[in-house]
Amino acid sequence: MMNIPCPFCGPRNEAEFAFGGPVKPDRPDPNMVSEEEWAAYLTQVPNPLGPVQERWWHVKGCGTWLTIWRDTRTHDIVVRPADAS
Amino acid sequence: MPYDVTIDRLPIFSLFDLKGPTDDLANWAADLPDFPQVANTRTQGNGVDLCFIGPNRWLLCADIKSEDTLITALRPAEAPPEISIVRVSDTLAFFRITGPDAAQVMSIGCPLDLHQNAFGTDAVSYTEFFGLKALVMRCDGGFDCAVEQSFGNMIADYLSRAMA
């Protein structure tokens, strides 16, 4: 189980959160990138072996959305939300 | 060995969901206790509990007998656009778990650290209880716990099984 730092509530059990998926890169202008780059943007989900930036929703708690960096090898939260205590 | 606890299903409370900046709410709703400043705490006064349950979000709890008075005081339908006041009295089912083993029974269904130093007398928080979103706070000799009304009978059943 992860202990996820919520900016409002402080550290809380992972069970109180819903996973919001990895943070995707900004949407490129489809006219300014190659077809390969556009297809990659549409179809590829960040899935690194190591730190990945993710969104989590404190749905059973205060309702805040937050962003963390989680290491997929260890589940360590390597970067906490900027405003979390 | 059975737990030494008493579980009561509490009668309905008068509940209002308040959203918006503290100052705007405090100006609009006179006679409320001071708004709590610390996240997941509550203040009490005039027969009203104000629970700070999320960013710019409070839950007002009072005896159901105060409902008409509160509606007159809060004027939900006339609230200005910066704030929102919604009566939610019929949305939560409350349980009171008291006795020497109250914390033990809570720990079966709730991941929060409910020790006095981590979850004090004025603490209140939404969390998880037997897999459901639930509001948990301290009461004299134990804890009050509220889940969505439609899950009330289910949680009553879970609690009776947990105590067996």
Ligand SMILES: [Zn+2]
């Ligand atoms: Zn939270």
